[in-house]
Amino acid sequence: MTGAAAGRRPENLPLGAALTTAAFFCVATVGALAKVSGQYTSTGVLLLCQNFVGLLVLVPMAVRGGLPFVRTHRISLHLLRAATGTACWYGLFYAITQIPLANATLLTYSAPLWMPFIAWALTRQRVSRPTWIGATVGFVGVLLVLQPQSAGFGVGELSALIAALMLAVAMMSVRWLGATEPIARVLFYYFLLSTLLAIPFALVDLEAPPARAWPWLIALGVAQIASQALIVVAYRYAPAEKVGPCIYSVIVFAALFDWLVWDHPPSLMTYAGMALVVCGGVIAVRMRVRPPRAVVDA
Numbered sequence: 001m002t003g004a005a006a007g008r009r010p011e012n013l014p015l016g017a018a019l020t021t022a023a024f025f026c027v028a029t030v031g032a033l034a035k036v037s038g039q040y041t042s043t044g045v046l047l048l049c050q051n052f053v054g055l056l057v058l059v060p061m062a063v064r065g066g067l068p069f070v071r072t073h074r075i076s077l078h079l080l081r082a083a084t085g086t087a088c089w090y091g092l093f094y095a096i097t098q099i100p101l102a103n104a105t106l107l108t109y110s111a112p113l114w115m116p117f118i119a120w121a122l123t124r125q126r127v128s129r130p131t132w133i134g135a136t137v138g139f140v141g142v143l144l145v146l147q148p149q150s151a152g153f154g155v156g157e158l159s160a161l162i163a164a165l166m167l168a169v170a171m172m173s174v175r176w177l178g179a180t181e182p183i184a185r186v187l188f189y190y191f192l193l194s195t196l197l198a199i200p201f202a203l204v205d206l207e208a209p210p211a212r213a214w215p216w217l218i219a220l221g222v223a224q225i226a227s228q229a230l231i232v233v234a235y236r237y238a239p240a241e242k243v244g245p246c247i248y249s250v251i252v253f254a255a256l257f258d259w260l261v262w263d264h265p266p267s268l269m270t271y272a273g274m275a276l277v278v279c280g281g282v283i284a285v286r287m288r289v290r291p292p293r294a295v296v297d298a
Contacts (some may be wrong), residue, residue, distance in 0.1 A: 016238025018022040019230050020246040026227035028253035030259065033106055033220040035096045037126050042245050043093045044201030046220065049197050050089065053221020054191040069185060074177060078186070082193030084166040090201065091163030098156025100264045105254035106142075109158035109247065110277055113138040130283055138280025142168070144273030152212035183235075187228055213231035248278045 030109065034046050062069050072078065095104035113135045177186050209217060240269055258264040266274070 012237045016234045017246055019237065020023040021249045023227045023234060024229035024247055024250040025253050026223045026230060028105065028250045028257060029223045030220060030227065031092065031096060032103055033216055033223060034093045035101055035262075037209075037213060037216040037220055038093065038097050040216070041209040042205040042207040043097070044088060044198065044203070044205035045207060045209060046217070047086065047090055048195065048198040048202040049217040050221050050224050051086075051191055051194040053218065054187075054225040055057055055195045057225050058191055061184055065135070065184075070188070072181065072185060072189065074181060075189075077173055077177055078189040079193055081142070081170050081177060081186075082190050082197060084170040084173065085190060086194045086197045088163045088166035088170055091159045091166060095156045095160040097162065098154065098159070100258050101262065102251070102255040102258040102264065102266055104156065104160045106251050106270075106274060106277060107157060108163040108167060110138060110142050110161075110245065111164045111171060113142075113277070113280060114165055114168040115172060118165075118172060120232055134280045134283025136280070137283065138252050138277045140277075141273040141276025141280060144269050144276065165255035167208065174253065191225075248282070254286045 030050070034050075037046055037049075092104060092108045095108070098104075116131050116135055174186065255266050255274070259266070
């Protein structure tokens with residue numbers, strides 16, 4: 001049973017899209033919870049707690065599955081995915097301490113716009129003209145959000161853009177892993193390796209959370225593992241390329257959190273940038289030459 005075929009059910013596109021949207025609502029919730037938890041502890045501790053909760057959920061599966069479950073010949077690719085995923089989350093968590101949640105999320109989830117460039121640089125794989133057009137439209141949207149002419153580009157924006165590059169590589173590595181690895185094994189190695197990678201960040205940036213922070217930190221980890229589980233289920237009902245554009249719902253949810261919780265309504269320029277990023281990303285997702293399907297990590 002492979003990651004692409006495991007648990008596949010008859011296609012149900014509305015259900016698959018609904019589950020994917022729910023998954024990215026959880027991703028936006030992770031960002032919101034990280035922003036709240038960040039008042040009590042450091043970014044490194046947030047990162048460790050997020051991954052450790054997921055690991056606790058997956059360890060029993062690994063124990064039951066035994067050696068066949070954990071055996072892999074692609075450990076270097078698992079490590080690449082974990083390293084870039086960890087860097088992405090660290091960049092996003094840091095960015096939301098510096099800039100509004102909606103802006104940080106939008107810039108980070110511009111990742112699909114970068115994927116054609118990375119694919120071309122790594123594999124020299126031909127990229128279609130519509131994909132380049134979609135990426136260009138999306139980058140115009142990113143510029144509208146950044147508004148460099150207003151001297152608004154700072155360390156928060158830079159951190160979010162670096163997170164986007166890391167997320168793009170992580171997404172591609174998951175697709176490559178999905179050609180040969182079961183989904184459960186991909187998730188297990190992600191949370192295991194990401195927990196190990198997060199430990200040095202937490203130790204260097206150690207800031208013991210007070211008791212009142214722990215419910216938020218646990219909720220952060222639960223939201224992360226929930227997003228992964230929902231994506232796994234969603235991809236059993238619909239192919240990744242058909243529900244891929246639902247990734248952009250995370251931008252809408254993050255903007256709503258930012259508005260309702262922190263009273264940061266997006267500006268008209270940000271709305272325009274969001275629209276262009278979403279349109280460009282949908283074109284890029286729909287038109288690019290696709291590698292094998294697999295679960296995409298947020």
